[in-house]
Amino acid sequence: MTARDIVFLLAAASSLGLGALAVARRPRGMLRWSFALGMTGFALESATAFVLVTQTDAPDERLFWLKATLIAGLLLVVPWGIFVAALARPGARRLSRRVWLGLGCGAALTAASAAVAGWLTAFQVADFAGAFYAARVESVGRIAILVQLLATVGLLAGLEGVLRAAKREARWRIKYLVLGLGGVLLVRFYFLSQIALFNVTMASYLVTQATTLLIANMAISASLMRDRLGVELAVSRQVLYRSVVVGVLGVYLLAVGTLGWLLNSLGIAEELFIGSVVVFISALGLAATLLSETVRWRVKRFIAHHFYRSKYDYRGQWVNFTKRLGSLVTLDELAPQLLATVVETVGTTVGVIYLRDDQDARYHATIAVGIGRPTEALRADQSMLASLKTAQTPLVLESDGVHQWLEPRVARVFTDGSVLVPLRWRDELTGFLLIGPERTGVSYTIEDLEFMATVGEQAAGAIVTARLSESLAQSREFEAFHRLTSFVIHDLKNSISALSLLSDNALKNVDDPEFQRDAIKTVAKTADRMKVLLRRLSSAPESAALRIEPVDLAALVLDAARPIVKHERIGLVKDLAPVPIAADAESLSKVIQNLVANAVQSIDDKGTVTLRTFGENGKAVISITDTGCGMSEEFVRKSLFAPFRSTKKGGWGIGLYQARGIVEAHGGAIEVSSQEGAGSTFTVKLPLGNKGRQ
Incomplete structure (x- = not known):
């Protein structure tokens, strides 16, 4: 396949592609349909010319395809006439009767010329071997050529009027469309004039027309990118930039090939050495140019300025x-x-x-x-x-x-x-x-x-x-630090409270051997809690996970509550059924201490604190009831478990917040029942066989 064949085929294919693109989206108005039909006419003319120039041998075949090419050229002016008329009236939904009358007369004349040219002898073809070169135009053919020439002049005049009448924005949109289509029509006008003057049509005319059509289609596609026909032809800027780079490389390779041919043709001595040096130096220069940020930016700016509405994507x-x-x-x-x-x-x-x-x-x-x-x-x-x-x-x-x-x-x-x-x-x-x-x-x-x-x-x-x-x-870091210190201070406060109660009772019961044994146990447990607290403060946060082990719930509750309730004005009622569970004894002991301490502090004068442990519905239950002042329903609902909220003077509001966190870490829950003036009941429910979050 020769370059001439490729030009014909590319011209036909690109014309069909642009026509299909124009009607690819709705609404398909008259402007787009006429454009699509006109481009289809160009494609049909290029296809018939391709067959005539490259595929015919006999005179009859050449005559048939000559007539087909002539008829295609005559008929394509009809949709282009409608297109130019619609382009000149961008806001109108339909053309006026006057315009349609003129278009109808022109269409009738071209159709009649096409029919006569197809029926009668329009060309005289010589019988010679080889590809089609030229043919003589007879009288019927000359009439058809003149009709086509007049129609082409009318189209050119219409395009010129459209470009003149267009305002700045509209002219920017249709500029490449008018230049592309006008260029094709100008070339056709020139060759039609030559045929009318000398009564001879030549294959070179058809090849040149196909070449100009292919080039014009590129300009028309640029206009379509500007959305003049409502077609969204979106070509990426990066793709276009890469295409430019590929084109530069292609030009470079072509130049290298031309250089080699020149060196060989001129018979220069040591052509291989000279050619290699020139190619190497030029390759380095090309690479430096392509890698230059300044050149890259200039090319991108040129592309944005000439092919897109805005500089930036x-x-x-x-x-x-x-x-x-x-x-x-x-x-x-x-x-x-x-x-x-x-x-x-x-x-x-x-x-x-x-x-x-x-x-x-x-x-x-x-x-x-x-x-x-x-x-x-x-x-x-x-x-x-x-x-x-x-x-x-x-x-x-x-x-x-x-x-x-x-x-x-x-x-x-x-x-x-x-x-x-x-x-x-x-x-x-x-x-x-x-x-x-x-x-x-x-x-x-x-x-x-x-x-x-x-x-x-x-x-x-x-x-x-x-x-x-x-x-x-930063605020979260301070909040975490504040929360940690609050927990530490609260634990220290509970330990100090236990030691304070012990010292108060020691003045009256120092000679009691049983009190002495309990006092030593209380001091030892307080010291152990302080050691655990220091160990947790100095260890990594990950080590704060629960240490689950078998625990006797009744014994744990009694040991945690006894040092706190040792007060003459407060009676301790115990109903502790043995309930074995798996839990973190140290953490759960803190919960009991917090709840019992709150119960004791809620009693102003004399009262009782009742401790109960039992199993119920697969749960281990701890119940702590006091006869203190009680709490309102609103306070229980909104503030009881909220951190840093306390009704006690000097309180931190941390105890119940910490207690609920420990219980939930064991997979349990805390329930509260309280009535102002009557007391409160805190119920801790833990799953039997609990493994917690270890």
């Missing part, structure tokens, strides 16, 4: 911005990624982020790209920053102004054309971006400044969020 930039910054929660992680994203996007080589320090109310350089981080902090009352607080858009700087408030080594880098982007959050200037000039020396446009302003708003939100996250993490 806003959807892609937003996705990239979110992807790079969305998961960063600290300022140290966020600032470098933020500045790198902005610098890469706007095409500069230097940038600095200044953020406000609330302690000294000055702006400090947080991160810098392309330059060492500035060390001098900027005062908020400087004129440039004062104007930035009220500015609605980024400020383009002049070098004279920059030198007045930046340290000299930084000011030398940020020359004319640098931009100051405010990072404003809720009318407060949290910082600013100092962006250097564009790497190619071109001034930033309005679109660039608007893009920077949008990025500045998003960046300010991300920075404030990162700072809040850091503050929240």
Whole structure:
């Protein structure tokens, strides 16, 4: 297959593709249907010309395909006439009767010419061997050619009127469409004029028309990308950029091949050596060019300027911005990624982020790209920053102004054309971006400044969020520390209470041998609890898991409660059935101590505390009842188990919160029944055979 064959086939295929693309989406109006039919006509004409030029040998075959090509050329002007008429009236839903009358007359004339040319002899073909070269046009054929020539002139005039009447935005949208279609029609006009003058049609005419059609289809596709026909032909900027790179490599390989051919044809001595050196040097130069960030940026800017409505792919930039910054929660992680994203996007080589320090109310350089981080902090009352607080858009700087408030080594880098982007959050200037000039020396446009302003708003939100996250993490650390110290102090308080009761009773019962034995046990257990407390404070947090072991629940409750209830005014009632369970004895003892201590403290004068243990429905139950002051239903519901809330003077409000946590860690629950003035009952239910969270 020759290059000529490929041109015919590509012209036909590209025309069909553009036609199909035009009617791919709804609504399929007259503009798109006429465009699709016109492109189909071009494809049909290219296909018949391909068969005529490459596949015919006999005169009859050549005559048939000559007529087919002529008829296709005549008929395709009808849909193109409708298209041009519709293009000239973009807001109208339908064409006027006057326009339809003119189009109808033209269609009737071309249809009649096509019918006559198909019926009568329009060409005279010589009998010669080889591919089709030329044919003589007879009178009938000349009439058909003249009709086609007049229709082509009318289409050109209509396109010229459309382009003149279009306003700036509309002209920008249809420019490449009019240039592409107009170019095809101009070439057709030239060759139709040649045929009308010399009465000869040639194969070279058809090949040239197919070539121009293929090139014009590229321009038409560029217009379709601008959405003139309502067709979303979305070509990725990155794909287009890579296509340019591939094209450059192709041109390079072609140049290398041409160089080899020239060296061989000119008979230069040592052509292999010279060719190798030239190829190596040129390859290095090409690689350096393709790897150059400046060249890369120039190409991308050229593509954005000539093939897209806007310079930036806003959807892609937003996705990239979110992807790079969305998961960063600290300022140290966020600032470098933020500045790198902005610098890469706007095409500069230097940038600095200044953020406000609330302690000294000055702006400090947080991160810098392309330059060492500035060390001098900027005062908020400087004129440039004062104007930035009220500015609605980024400020383009002049070098004279920059030198007045930046340290000299930084000011030398940020020359004319640098931009100051405010990072404003809720009318407060949290910082600013100092962006250097564009790497190619071109001034930033309005679109660039608007893009920077949008990025500045998003960046300010991300920075404030990162700072809040850091503050929240710090607050949580303090909260965890406060909670830990609260638990420690509460445990110490319970131990001190037990020792205080012991010392109070010792003055009256010091000579009682049984009291002496109980006192020694109480002191020993208190010392053991203090040792366990110190051990847990000095160990890793992971070691705070429950230590599950077999426990006699009745004995555990009695041992924990006895030191606390040793008071003459308080009677202790015991109904302790033996219930063996698996639990952390030390932790569960804390729960009993907290509940019994609360029961004792709720009794102002004399009263009783009742302790019961029993099994019920597969649960081990501990019941602690007092005859104290009781609690209101609202307090039980809202505040009883809340941390750091206490009705006792000097209380920490930690005991019941800690007790519930321990019970729930065992897989159990605490229930409360209370009535003001009548007392309270705390019921702890633990599963038998409990393994807890170890």
